[in-house]
Amino acid sequence: MTQVDAANPLKVGIVGGTGYTGVELLRLLVRHPLVRLETITSRSEQGLKVSDLYPTLRGYTDLKFEEPDVAALAACDVVFFATPHNVAMRLVPELLAAGTRVVDLSADFRLRDAGVWSQWYGEPHACPELLDQAVYGLPEVNRERIRGARLVACAGCYPTSIQLGYLPLLERGWVRPEQLIASAASGASGAGRGAKVPMLLAEASESFKAYGAGGHRHLPEIEQGLGDIAGGPVSVTFVPHLVPMVRGIHASLYATVNGDTPALDQVQAAFEARYADEPFVDVMPQGSHPETRFVKGSNHCRLAIHRPGGGDVLVVLSVIDNLVKGASGQAIQCMNLMFGLEETAGIDLPALLP
Numbered sequence: 606m607t608q609v610d611a612a613n614p615l616k617v618g619i620v621g622g623t624g625y626t627g628v629e630l631l632r633l634l635v636r637h638p639l640v641r642l643e644t645i646t647s648r649s650e651q652g653l654k655v656s657d658l659y660p661t662l663r664g665y666t667d668l669k670f671e672e673p674d675v676a677a678l679a680a681c682d683v684v685f686f687a688t689p690h691n692v693a694m695r696l697v698p699e700l701l702a703a704g705t706r707v708v709d710l711s712a713d714f715r716l717r718d719a720g721v722w723s724q725w726y727g728e729p730h731a732c733p734e735l736l737d738q739a740v741y742g743l744p745e746v747n748r749e750r751i752r753g754a755r756l757v758a759c760a761g762c763y764p765t766s767i768q769l770g771y772l773p774l775l776e777r778g779w780v781r782p783e784q785l786i787a788s789a790a791s792g793a794s795g796a797g798r799g800a801k802v803p804m805l806l807a808e809a810s811e812s813f814k815a816y817g818a819g820g821h822r823h824l825p826e827i828e829q830g831l832g833d834i835a836g837g838p839v840s841v842t843f844v845p846h847l848v849p850m851v852r853g854i855h856a857s858l859y860a861t862v863n864g865d866t867p868a869l870d871q872v873q874a875a876f877e878a879r880y881a882d883e884p885f886v887d888v889m890p891q892g893s894h895p896e897t898r899f900v901k902g903s904n905h906c907r908l909a910i911h912r913p914g915g916g917d918v919l920v921v922l923s924v925i926d927n928l929v930k931g932a933s934g935q936a937i938q939c940m941n942l943m944f945g946l947e948e949t950a951g952i953d954l955p956a957l958l959p
């Protein structure tokens with residue numbers, strides 16, 4: 606095990622330092638007590654000082670963006686990939702061979718089945734032989750496996766909000782796994798920093814739309830994760846939406862009760878018990894309506910459970926910040942576990958309000 610203390614901080618590299626999850630990693634890691642940033646890559650901005658592109662980081666780092674270089678990355682203890690899919694899978698085999706551990710924020714290693722991956726991502730998987738050793742990065746489900754893992758595939762943003770909301774219900778077998786409906790809305794930062802016409806202010810503001818209703822690439826990840834939790838197949842109707850805000854995901858999760866489902870008070874108590882020791886999952890009082898601004902900039906997921914009219918459908922409301930618990934905060938939480946650090950180190954921050 607790598608010796609990590611204030612005199613021997615973790616040497617960290619970031620591939621994709623100019624994107625939204627990359628700069629969020631930087632915001633959090635520059636204040637992490639046991640981390641030293643070694644290398645931050647960007648092909649388009651190489652040579653530029655990080656703090657010239659992101660003045661929010663002036664005074665926190667003197668590093669410059671560099672061209673991705675395997676030797677420089679392999680000199681790190683851990684490398685984060687904050688890159689589009691199909692990038693990490695091309696470099697990870699060499700890094701693992703060099704003894705460097707990897708936390709991948711992209712979808713490259715999230716699905717266990719390379720065939721399913723190809724079907725949704727449109728190309729063959731470059732290293733299917735590594736899928737078995739990749740650990741799915743959702744600490745509330747996989748904490749023990751993440752400890753000591755060499756390759757962590759961080760859970761996606763929508764999948765995080767949805768799995769944490771359904772988890773206590775599926776673990777207890779209290780809802781029908783074939784009738785789950787997840788309606789979720791994301792802010793525009795979920796689409797990344799690259800220019801895209803639908804994300805222009807004049808296109809996305811003052812409007813609200815669903816997209817990917819016929820099949821979004823997060824669906825197989827959500828069904829795989831919920832299936833693991835339930836211990837059998839689940840079927841989810843997943844409809845994502847774009848909401849005109851910058852950060853945040855709000856998921857409304859519907860589930861049909863079965864003969865074993867107790868009264869709402871007991872469901873509430875079960876959620877509270879399940880998450881009592883989880884530093885980043887908050888079960889709000891019965892009747893609450895969590896808002897995305899309650900988690901903006903923080904690594905928390907806040908949940909509330911309802912049973913409208915005492916009927917057959919439970920509704921769980923789940924909010925996260927897509928860039929923190931949905932990406933960079935969760936990635937650091939996984940890194941902390943991988944190296945035996947305090948799980949909350951560097952990410953124990955309340956949300957920004959207003």
Ligand SMILES: NC(=O)C1=CN([C@@H]2O[C@H](COP(=O)(O)OP(=O)(O)OC[C@H]3O[C@@H](n4cnc5c(N)ncnc54)[C@H](OP(=O)(O)O)[C@@H]3O)[C@@H](O)[C@H]2O)C=CC1
Pocket residue numbers: 620621622623624625626627646647648649650673686687688689690692710711712760761762794795796797798799927928931932
């Ligand atoms: N945004 C979000 O809310 C979330 C994103 N994710 C995932 O995290 C990853 C990053 O997302 P996000 O930060 O939004 O993306 P961005 O588009 O904002 O940033 C992508 C970054 O990757 C770099 N990059 C692009 N192509 C390559 C390449 N071939 N080799 C090396 N570097 C490359 C870019 O820099 P340059 O081109 O200069 O090298 C840039 O820094 C994606 O896989 C995304 O799906 C996961 C959860 C939430």
Ligand SMILES: CC(=O)N[C@@H](CCC(=O)OP(=O)(O)O)C(=O)O
Pocket residue numbers: 710711712760761762763791792793794795796823845847
């Ligand atoms: C608003 C928006 O476009 N959101 C993105 C979220 C996906 C994402 O961030 O990708 P991961 O698979 O790595 O989690 C989308 O729907 O494609």
